[in-house]
Amino acid sequence: MEEFSSLMQGFAVILTPMNIGLMFVGIILGVLIGVLPGLGGANGVAILLPLTFTMSPTSAIVMLSCIYWGALFGGAITSILFNIPGEPWSVATTFDGYPMAQRGKAGQALTAAFTSSFVGAFVAVVMITFLAPLVAKFALKFGAPEFFAVYLLTFCSFVGMGKGSPFKILVSMALGFALAAVGMDTVTGQLRLTFGQSELMRGFDFLIAVIGLFGIGEILTSMEEGLQFSGKAARINPKVVWETWKELPKYWVTSVRSSLVGIWMGITPGGATPASFMSYGLAKKMSRNGTKFGTGEIEGVIAPETAAHAAGTSALLPMLALGIPGSPTAAVLLGGLLIWGLQPGPLLFVEQKDFVWGLIASMYLGNLVGLIVVLSTVPLFASILRIPFSIIAPVIIVICAIGAYTVHSAMLDIWFMLGFGVVGYVFKKLNYPLAPLVLALVLGDKAEDSFRQAMLVSQGDLMIMWANPLVGSITTLALLMLLWPLISKALAVIRPPKKKEFAEEQPVD
């Protein structure tokens, strides 16, 4: 039980009044971000990242990860009360959450959503506690070819598991890599793709891209709808909470299934959004009340919320153990680690024990704090959505501009942010996925480095990717993922596919 004692040590690290205070601040900011249109987990954390530069890494990650939990919780509020998903992963929650609110059962729906979020996250954190050290230990044996193979697998999984045109996924990814290449080449010191502009030497920071793509892009899309919020009132009192809690254990099968779906989709870069849809679909298929789904069935709230939170939490496992984030938000947190001078990856578990276990302990506490905070403050956050959009929109654009500026204290970055915003808007409308772009931008240099190192070892022979069983199987799996769209087409010819559900409602994220 080495993990258990390490975990206890982690609790000792974070249980200071300062860290607990930051936890509350983080959760509240996170819920706020989750509720506001245009601010989401990824860009919210990106904007607030510069504020943590002066803190100790442990306090900083506690606050930032709590912002993330808060955002995960917050998305459910708008879905259930306003039928507007605050975050892409809470789209599936609207299917049954909003009908419940319409029938005057908003309190039950919110309690069920928050509680199952907590359950999903809890299961995922337990998994991280015991699995992450093992993965890290295993990954210590990795050399450059193995790491490149894992990067390859990450990106190929986007193609294999993504929805929509595989070409668009590839383009999004390649664009990310191309942007990552801008600036000084880390190996030869040559300037790449700068076209003589000294301002471009710094390259494109992915934080700017995240703020623009997700923040400004989101504002532009919301604007198009001419948003007008009309919400249901929420009253949560201890009695409703208690009544709902008594009912929840009946649905334990759904919870377990959804947690597993979420964990799987979180570790592989499927992400929280597809996890929530998949889990909703499975619950609908397997539940006895399946036909009533969509009319306000509590199970239809439990399933997507559990999965989304489990996925959001497990996305941190590959980030911690391998240095490869499973979601854009995890990528932003990884960027934070680099800025604080910590190198994410297997060595983190050896060299920065306090930090890693402090973070894992804060996941347990943060989610508990989150559950308490959201249950007690729902009406407050719901009232934020009643502030007219013509006040919120300029304030959010200002916040984005400030966030973009603070990353490098560079004026030019604000222009880039605006540019990325337009790209984000167009890409979103054309169903280009944004996550591969962000991840490629973050991992571009590292992936390239490991590729070049591998090529140096083998003197340019690509067969090094199959040099031993480990690297060979990862590479083969990656290529299978990459070719999956073709393979599944071939399979469809041999055997006609089953009718797809929700395919048209499923956004690409």
Place this chain on the structure above:
Amino acid sequence: MSDQHASETAGSPVVANNNTVDAVVAALLFIVGIVVIVEARRLGSSWADDGPGAGYFPFYIGLILCISSLGIFYQSTVGKARDTDAFVDRIQLRRVLSVLLPAVVYVLGVRFLGLYVASAIYIALFMIVLGNYSRVKSVLLAVIVIAIFFMMFEVWFKVPLYKGTLAPLSFLGY
């Protein structure tokens, strides 16, 4: 936006279809891909004396970009499953531009007036022009919001923000 804008957009003339925009974007991405390839070739995309050249990796990235954008171009122009739904109609476009264009002017303003002053003016004008709020209310709210930001960044977290080339707030001493 205020209520009168939230009316139905159905029936408003369509400015562009999804497949048209798709094709244009694919063409632009193809050009980006070509630029990357040309630059990678210039940097040395082949094997140098001491290992792969600086353009070795970007070359393949450019190649993926070109091939995939050709694929999208094909899908959006000749493909059977091309999406001919409206990309944006005239009302929607006007709404989007009503946010985007002021934002461009705002960033231009930041260049000269600094983040604080430009942001205050931007929020106030946005509320007056697009939200139809009274001038007093708008200005008051903008000043309050910016004052909170000022306290947060300059005073509490000690993260100085851009003051602009004209530095209109220099009298505050920050």
